[in-house]
Amino acid sequence: MIDLNQIDDLARRLSDLVPPGLRESREELQATFKSALQAGLAKLDLVTREEFEVQRAVLLKTREKLDALETAVRELEGRSTSD
Numbered sequence: 535m536i537d538l539n540q541i542d543d544l545a546r547r548l549s550d551l552v553p554p555g556l557r558e559s560r561e562e563l564q565a566t567f568k569s570a571l572q573a574g575l576a577k578l579d580l581v582t583r584e585e586f587e588v589q590r591a592v593l594l595k596t597r598e599k600l601d602a603l604e605t606a607v608r609e610l611e612g613r614s615t616s617d
Contacts, residue, residue, distance in 0.1 A: 541571050 545568035
């Protein structure tokens, strides 16, 4: 998932955008932003980088096997037409 430090940083940057008159509640706003961001991200159907890389490797291996099978089929078809 997303690094909690990145969520903290984004919440801090959002609270920095608050007008100066509201700065006294900045920490409360930052906590609210952080909670809202975490809740929103939790609703998304995300995978970890590790899960993504595993699936990517599986897909690449499958692609290699498919390419090999296509080559074998072309060779077999070539043999059957030349007979």
